[in-house]
Amino acid sequence: MTTQQEEIVNHITNEELIRLILAGDKAMFGVLIRRYNQRLYRIGMSILENSAETEDAMQNTYLNAYHHLSQFEHRASWETWLTRIMLNQCYELKRKNKSALTHLPAPDKFIDMNTPARDLANKELSQVLERAIGVLPDKYRLVFVLREVEEMSVRETAEVLEIGESNVKVRLNRAKAMLREHLNDYMKDHVYHFHLTRCDRIVQAVFQQLEDEE
Template sequence: MHKLKPELLEGAPDAELVTRAIARDEAAVRALIQRYNRRLYRVARSVVSDDGEAEDVLQEAYLKAFAALGSFRAESSLATWLTRIVLNEAFQRLRRRIDVPFSEVDRDGGQTLMADVIPFPASSRTAIDPERAMAQSEICRLVEKAIDALPCEFRAVLVARVVEGMSVEETAAAFDLLPETVKTRLHRARKMLKDALAEHLGPHFSDAFPFDGKRCERITDAVASRLGF
């Protein structure tokens, strides 16, 4: 298969990139990683609540995804398929951290044991990462702090729906929830945030947890290297 430069594949359909990636086209692999890096990073971070650990989750999830890419049958979108792999990796790490399976979160949006025991550590990288410091305003830092303080099941749905802009149906498929449960959890998450944030901060949600520039390139290079390119 003729290999193209990564920039020439930027607008290529997922199906074409998948076919090329299965054939070990490095440009296609990099294009797929860069296309979904921000969404998958935000989803991972919504579970593990730590910048560095979210990047680790992302790398491991990408390796598993590319190893299984030949089994992708497009029964769901590639974005949903990748999101589920990232969530599985993130929840595995969370279970190892707190020894409480995610399945114990009830499906009606109620509070559970998980919400009480999840630690919410401040990332040690936040204060020393100059790129992040330059990218984030004080408002976005307040938004991130407020989101981090939410119980996991509400935080994850909020990030998927509000921060990343996933639809109710896509979020439900990714988290294996009923659409009604997604709506309930989002409603409760927003209500919790009202105590910490004024309503006029809403438009700034889309800028929370940036993942581009050097950070995006670092993950892309690391995964490509581990895949043997």
């Protein structure tokens, strides 16, 4: 795909992409995957606290969404529908691996940035941010990531988690109270960054599994 073609595709709405996919243009599903890799990765890390398990959950989420795409009725947004699938995948995986989970992230869960020396401070800050979020209780950590990092609205967060909007606000306030005030300015740029190499890997893995099913 040329740069010009990519620019055109990037401006196509989710609804139009879904229509094209259902009409037989499977390649357009790759566009949807790339659009939501970052969001799903952050959600997965906020629940599973493990990058490998998060990527597994992401792949299963995309495959599930693809196979049930014709059942998407647009009563909720595509983002909400996809996020719910991801949450279900994460909770299922967490139940299966409950004994292996810990409250403190291990070193391999941090951002694997290959950066020059001038970016070392940012890398260290990223680790501090992830440690701070990692020690939050699950229900507060997830709301914090959805609201503050992914910038989902209170209504969207409540809809995704199937809780009341007032509950969302309470959990967010409690999460913020547990974190240092100075972390907020850096949150969006440094937490659970999903690198391009990982994005390519997720797309390739999903499409390989789809090809194997044919």
